[in-house]
Amino acid sequence: MFLTETETVSRQSDKLTVKNEVQLPILRVQHLNVFAAQNHILKDVNLEIPRNKVTVLLGPSGCGKTTLLKCINKLTDLYRELRVSGRIFIESEDILHTSTNIPSIRQKMGLLSQRPFPLPVSIYKNVSYGLKLKGIRDKKLIDFSVEKHLREVGLWEEVKHRLNAPATSLSIGQQQRLCLARGLAVKPSIILADEPTSALDPISSKIIENLFRDLKKHYTIILVTHVLRQAIRLADHVIFMYDGEIIEQGSPEELFGNPQTDKLRAYLVDGN
Amino acid sequence: MRRIKILEEKFFVILSAFMTYSLIAVLGFIILVIFVKGYSALDWDMVLKTPKGGYYYGGEGGVLNAIVGSVYIAFGATLIAIFIGMPAALYINVQLVRYKRTQNTIRYFLDALWGIPSIVYGAFGFALMLFFGMNASLLAGIITVALLISPIMVRTFDEVLSTIPKGLHEASLALGSTRTETAFKVMFKQGFPGFITAVLLSFGRGIGDAASVLFTAGYTDRVPTNLDEPAATLPLAIFFQLGSPIPEVRDRAFASSIILTVIILIISLTARYLSKRYSKTNLK
Ligand SMILES: Nc1ncnc2c1ncn2[C@@H]1O[C@H](COP(=O)(O)OP(=O)(O)OP(=O)(O)O)[C@@H](O)[C@H]1O
Ligand SMILES: [Mg+2]
Numbered sequence: 001m002f003l004t005e006t007e008t009v010s011r012q013s014d015k016l017t018v019k020n021e022v023q024l025p026i027l028r029v030q031h032l033n034v035f036a037a038q039n040h041i042l043k044d045v046n047l048e049i050p051r052n053k054v055t056v057l058l059g060p061s062g063c064g065k066t067t068l069l070k071c072i073n074k075l076t077d078l079y080r081e082l083r084v085s086g087r088i089f090i091e092s093e094d095i096l097h098t099s100t101n102i103p104s105i106r107q108k109m110g111l112l113s114q115r116p117f118p119l120p121v122s123i124y125k126n127v128s129y130g131l132k133l134k135g136i137r138d139k140k141l142i143d144f145s146v147e148k149h150l151r152e153v154g155l156w157e158e159v160k161h162r163l164n165a166p167a168t169s170l171s172i173g174q175q176q177r178l179c180l181a182r183g184l185a186v187k188p189s190i191i192l193a194d195e196p197t198s199a200l201d202p203i204s205s206k207i208i209e210n211l212f213r214d215l216k217k218h219y220t221i222i223l224v225t226h227v228l229r230q231a232i233r234l235a236d237h238v239i240f241m242y243d244g245e246i247i248e249q250g251s252p253e254e255l256f257g258n259p260q261t262d263k264l265r266a267y268l269v270d271g272n
Numbered sequence: 273m274r275r276i277k278i279l280e281e282k283f284f285v286i287l288s289a290f291m292t293y294s295l296i297a298v299l300g301f302i303i304l305v306i307f308v309k310g311y312s313a314l315d316w317d318m319v320l321k322t323p324k325g326g327y328y329y330g331g332e333g334g335v336l337n338a339i340v341g342s343v344y345i346a347f348g349a350t351l352i353a354i355f356i357g358m359p360a361a362l363y364i365n366v367q368l369v370r371y372k373r374t375q376n377t378i379r380y381f382l383d384a385l386w387g388i389p390s391i392v393y394g395a396f397g398f399a400l401m402l403f404f405g406m407n408a409s410l411l412a413g414i415i416t417v418a419l420l421i422s423p424i425m426v427r428t429f430d431e432v433l434s435t436i437p438k439g440l441h442e443a444s445l446a447l448g449s450t451r452t453e454t455a456f457k458v459m460f461k462q463g464f465p466g467f468i469t470a471v472l473l474s475f476g477r478g479i480g481d482a483a484s485v486l487f488t489a490g491y492t493d494r495v496p497t498n499l500d501e502p503a504a505t506l507p508l509a510i511f512f513q514l515g516s517p518i519p520e521v522r523d524r525a526f527a528s529s530i531i532l533t534v535i536i537l538i539i540s541l542t543a544r545y546l547s548k549r550y551s552k553t554n555l556k
Contacts, residue, residue, distance in 0.1 A: 075442050080370040103448040111446035117439040120462040120554040129457075130447045166553035179443070186448055 026051040026189065026220045027072070032086035034067055034076070034244075041067050043244040045086070049190075049237070054212055054221045056231045056252075059241035060267065065224045068241075069192045072222075073109045074102055090190070107134070110183025110219075112193040116175035118167035119182075123159050126167045126178055130186035149181040153211055173204025180211065190220045198226065209234060228268065232256060240264050306533065310526030318527050323493045328512070330520045335528050340495045341503035343535070344410055346479035349417035350425075353474050356418070357425030358467065362455040364426075365433040369441070379430065385423035391483035393420040398487040411499040413489025420484050421474035428473050432466020433459055440555060462554050468547035476536050482507035506532045 025048035034042040042064045049055050057065045070076045074095065076084050087094050095105050107130070119126050127146045136142060146163070150156040155177045159170070167178055176196060183191065193212075197205035212221055212234055225231050231238065232252065239249040242263050248255055259265045321334035368375050397416030406412050436459060444458040445451075460467070482505070490502030491512075506528055513525035 073446055075445065078369050078438075078442065078445075080372070103445075103450050106446055107448035109446070111443065113439055113443065115439060117437065117443040118555065119440070119444065119458055120551075122553060133448050133453065168553060168555055182447065 023051060025049055026091065027222075028087075028089040029068075029072075030087040030089070032068075032071060032084070032088065034064070034071060034085075035083045037081050041082070041244050042071070045244075045246055047239055047246055047249060049220060049222060051220050052216055052218070053236035054216050054223055054234045055237040055239060056235040057222065057224045057239050057241065058228075058231055058267065061226075063241045064244045065241060066194055069111075069194055069222065069224065071096075072190075073106050073111060073192060075111075077102070103133075107186045108188050109190045109192050110180070110186065110188040112176070112180055112183065112191065112196040114195045115199045116172060116179045118170070118175050118178055121167065122164045123167050123170070123178060124163040126182045127185050130182060134186065145185055149185045150178075152184055152215075153177040153181045154207060155181060171204075173200050173207070176200060176204065176208065177211070180208070184215075184219075188219065190222065191215065193221065193223045195224050195226060197230065205230075240267065242267075303533065306526050306529045309523060310528070310530045313520065313523035313527040314530055318524065319531065322495060327493075328516060328521060330518050335504075335506065335509045335524075335531065337493055337495050338504040338506045338509035338528065339531060339535075341410070341413075341489065341492075342479050342506040342532070344496065344503060345413045345417055345485060345489060345505060346475050348410075348414035349421055349478045350471060350475045352414065352418035353422045353425040353478075354471065356422045357429060357470065357474075358460070360426045361429040361433055361463075361470075362459060364430055365436075366441070366451050366455040366459055379427065382423045382427050382430075386427060389483070390420055390481045391486075393417075394484040394487055397484065401488060407500065408488055408490030408502050409500045410489060410496045410503040413485045413503055413505070414499075416484050416488040417478045417481065420481060421478045424477055425470045425474045428470035429463065429467050432469070433463045436462050437555070464554070465547040465551045468543045472540055472543045475539055479535065480507060480532065482511055506535075 027049040029045055029047045032042055032045040033040070045068065057068065059065055067076070067082075071084055072088060072095075076082045084096065086096065088096050090105070090108055093100065098105070119129055121129070124146055127149055128142050131142050131145055136145075147156060147160075150159065155174060158174065159165075159178075162169075167175065170178060176199075180191075180196075191212075197208050200208065209230060212223065215221065216236075223231075223234060235252045237249070238252050238255040240247045240255060240263075247261050248259065248264050255264065256268065259268060317332070318334040319339065320336055321332070322337045323335070324331055324333035327333035364375055364378055368378075393416055397412060397419065400415070401408070401412045440458065440462060441454065444454040449457065485503075485505050486508065489505060491504050491508055492502045493504070494501070496503040510525045510528045510532070513521050513528065516522055516525075
């Protein structure tokens with residue numbers, strides 16, 4: 001009911017072009033449970049994330065969206081009180097039960113958090129950081145890659161004259177795009193974005209949204225947002241969570257146009 | 273009612289301002305007294321000469337032996353403390369993030385070590401020295417002072433590292449850094465001003481402490497040229513001269529205090545400059 005005519009049409013054509021490929025979901029979560037000392041944070045979560053689409057995670061505050069993202073890139077390791085069980089498959093590898101080293105799993109995903117956290121180095125070094133970690137030393141290649149990814153997030157023209165300036169000298173909106181560029185430089189296939197625009201001004205938010213629309217050609221995006229309109233503008237697939245459970249998941253037409261549960265209906269009306 | 277509130281506000285503002293400025297005034301007063309009393313005795317001989325025969329009875333010479341000894345001991349001990357303290361503080365904050373209880377236990381023990389009086393470190397260093405069959409020497413002094421200041425180094429640096437937002441830690445890991453890379457490339461960089469403060473506090477405590485070097489470094493009128501020679505220190509030089517019945521010698525104690533204060537001032541200004549210079553890129 002929120003979709004305009006043209007958006008529906010463009011979605012249809014999206015589907016047509018990909019029809020011939022076998023579309024395995026890039027990420028599958030099965031029977032994921034997360035317990036903290038006192039509470040059961042995620043309750044038997046099962047979901048599939050479609051490849052090269054924007055999947056929007058919706059749900060009231062405290063329902064476990066951030067925790068779900070942290071499970072996916074294994075940042076739950078930082079919290080001893082969290083006990084995680086179940087399976088998370090990226091491609092066909094179960095990252096909760098694997099011998100692959102954790103940094104290389106994390107490099108399959110870029111993380112964008114609520115507030116930008118630039119590394120305490122220059123703009124240039126923020127983007128080159130991940131490349132250096134991967135052992136790339138070729139100065140030309142690094143230069144090339146830094147420029148490419150800064151262009152990718154539309155920051156190149158703004159910063160090309162001051163690449164050696166501290167990253168913290170950028171505005172918050174620019175910092176957030178820098179963090180995105182920095183994540184893209186490690187060549188992830190998935191972008192995890194946890195309310196990436198909530199600290200940004202409307203114009204910066206718009207820029208990030210537009211970036212996501214372009215980036216989904218090459219990346220799978222999982223976006224947590226509290227802004228319903230943003231969800232409607234961007235979503236190809238929607239997951240609605242409530243109190244640690246997945247209540248509904250499906251296409252935006254289904255969830256926004258025809259919600260099946262009272263909880264989702266209530267959320268769509270007053271946002272929580 | 274309103275009047276009482278306004279009065280109350282005024283009272284506490286004045287009270288806290290008074291306390292703050294009186295602390296500064298006390299500091300100024302201490303420095304003033306030392307300068308007034310020591311100024312007459314302070315000349316280049318004090319700084320450039322070792323004590324000649326009869327120096328402690330007002331004869332010719334200076335405290336070069338103690339200046340060099342103190343600087344050697346403080347630098348040596350600070351260097352060792354950096355090698356112990358920097359990795360330790362990073363370890364507590366990066367490797368142990370998951371283990372809050374362990375972190376707190378370690379911090380508790382370090383605070384206890386910080387609180388042990390330095391004469392106890394001196395006694396411990398002395399026992400250690402005897403055990404290894406060493407004599408009072410520069411090396412024994414350095415080791416004892418290093419033990420004394422290591423907890424200060426760790427806890428001061430740790431205190432700053434622990435305030436680094438978790439988001440930065442997570443961002444570094446999310447990019448694929450190992451914990452070690454996160455520790456040295458991100459956390460150390462972000463905590464650099466704290467590291468400098470830690471070095472400064474440790475150095476200041478090390479160069480100013482008399483009790484820990486009393487038995488371990490010994491005292492000599494010569495400038496030490498070797499690690500197993502005894503070494504004089506400024507705090508002990510002040511102590512010995514201050515105990516003299518001769519007024520000129522007592523003035524030299526104050527002159528030695530000026531020298532010690534100036535050394536600490538120089539180190540402190542250098543450190544502040546370094547910290548400013550290398551933290552421009554840090555997250556605020
Ligand atoms: N380390 C932890 N220990 C205990 N409880 C936790 C921990 N981390 C999260 N929780 C709890 O898990 C629940 C889900 O938290 P989470 O941060 O995932 O919510 P969210 O959906 O991201 O909320 P928001 O929209 O406000 O960001 C909350 O009730 C929170 O208190
Ligand atoms: Mg959250």
